[in-house]
Amino acid sequence: MLVVSGAFKILDALWAFKYDDEVSEEVQTVLFENDLASWGWLWLVIGIVLVLAGFAVISGAQWARWVGIVVASVAAILFLPWIYYQPLWTILSVTLAILVVYALATYGGPRIPETPARA
DSSP states (O other), rough: HHOOOOHHHHHHHHHHHTTTTTTTOOOOOOTTTTTTHHHHHHHHHHHHHHHHHHHHHHOOOOHHHHHHHHHHHHHHHGGGGGGGGGGHHHHHHHHHHHHHHHHHHHHSOOOOOOOOOOO
């Protein structure tokens, strides 16, 4: 899920770079106002970090869990200003990021050996 979320952010970045001149006047956000290229660079960096952390989680690195949790949380927060312009895509992206945080926080930790029950 972490890799898929990162791939979505990379696709968002490519969209922002492609339509920077055409859509910039229609988009008004608090951060970066109507500069889609700045959003594109931000999404590209977040997407690359999410993909790299996803592959590191698959290989079993514990640090990657925490990086994934932090970056997915930041991605969910940074995507919220877009709810007025792209509501469906925003809801999908934020939901995916929240599911990534939940999955990494719940199922990714080291196994704790069970102690035998005392009689």
